[in-house]
Amino acid sequence: MPATSRAATDAPDASDAAASLREAPLARLVVRRDGDAVAAASVLARALRQIDVPVQVSPTATEQARIERVDAGDPKAVTVAIGPVAGADVALGGEDRPVSIATAEIARELGVEPDAELALAGVVAAGELPADVAPALLERAKANGLERRDGVGIATDDLVDGIAHSLAFHATFSGNTEATATALDGIGIDGDVRETVAGDEHRALTDEQRRSIASLVAVAGTESDAPEAAADSIERVIRPHRLAGPVPTLEGYADLLSTTAVVEPGLAVAHAIGDLAVDTLESSWRAASVATHGALADxxxxxxxxxxxxxxxxxxxxxxxxxxxxxxxxxxxxxxxxxxxxxxxxxxxxxxxxxxxxxxxxxxxxxxxxxxxxxxxxxxxxxxxxxxxxxxx
Structure with a gap:
């Protein structure tokens, strides 16, 4: 079996990568299965489509699978390996930063403004804070309406659904919507409220309610044998980055992409490059969440x-x-x-x-x-x- 290597080749400059791709008859993106890589591939695929370069995106389960896919490709195509392997024309993902940042830079070199929210979802999926590693993308997203707010980063406007199925933390109610609704009721929050409800402020969460939910998650999610690690993980989804769409928060978007990149990689890629709506990912995300929390519950x-x-x-x-x-x-x-x-x-x-x-x-x-x-x-x-x-x- 191949040894794993996160730096099979040196990462190219964005300008060099763009030069290779700009006139390509076909760009083949061979991608590892994680949220950052899927977001990165999607940022690049969308940019290439805008300059009329045909794109093929293939998620791969192992490094060996990427090697085989690279070797079997059309020799006239430009092959990009996201999850670097030798033999690719452009190998990305061997750096100590989210690969979504690298593809956003390549998109700019191609003359296309990258999808900042999608790239930042990749940054969050990689476990990084946008302000620390991607300030330029963050400023662009703020111009599009992104803002930090109190609460917890979830993947759906349905509060019970989002809290119950989050894979950013594990609590006694995780994976169970009835138990989650009961926990919310215990802090005086009706499960029918939403993160936001257009035209109906009475059904949307207040800032005080968001802070109460964050406190609930912070307490319930650290009742384990690893409270310090759990607290660090929960901190990444407290005071989330609120989006205008397609999901309520960057943190929730990262959760959706990270989960479906593993369990339904074809769907994850199809959504992220713009071919499928985000709700096509939700059922797979919920099923994976229920199974994961179920395995860990006892x-x-x-x-x-x-x-x-x-x-x-x-x-x-x-x-x-x-x-x-x-x-x-x-x-x-x-x-x-x-x-x-x-x-x-x-x-x-x-x-x-x-x-x-x-x-x-x-x-x-x-x-x-x-x-x-x-x-x-x-x-x-x-x-x-x-x-x-x-x-x-």
């Missing part, structure tokens, strides 16, 4: 020195691992074992090294994204062997 992870091991059950292991790391894991590395994949998420920056060792032990093909690492189709899922490989990496 989890009793096997705990080793430095590693906590979870049963992913019917959920996607990479999403389970990422949420366990952010909200629950008493150890810095969370490992989630599923039927056809193993997810790994670390609070340190060592995921590429760890998943390389994990892939060697498990016998599958691996990939590393900004939020998690994964080994697909493993032939060995013996827990002790996997943990030993990680600890020795």
């Amino acid at each position: 989890a009793d992870p096997a705990r080793y020195d430095g590693v906590a091991v979870y049963d992913a059950e019917d959920a996607s292991p990479e999403i389970v691992a990422a949420l366990a790391r952010d909200a629950l894991s008493p150890e810095p590395v969370a490992l989630a074992i599923g039927t056809d994949a193993i997810g790994l998420a670390s609070r340190d920056s060592d995921a590429p090294d760890l998943v390389g060792a994990l892939a060697d032990a498990a016998g599958g093909d691996a990939d590393v994204t900004t939020r998690y690492a994964v080994v697909r189709e493993p032939t060995n899922v013996t827990e002790t062997a996997l943990v030993e490989a990680i600890r020795e990496a």
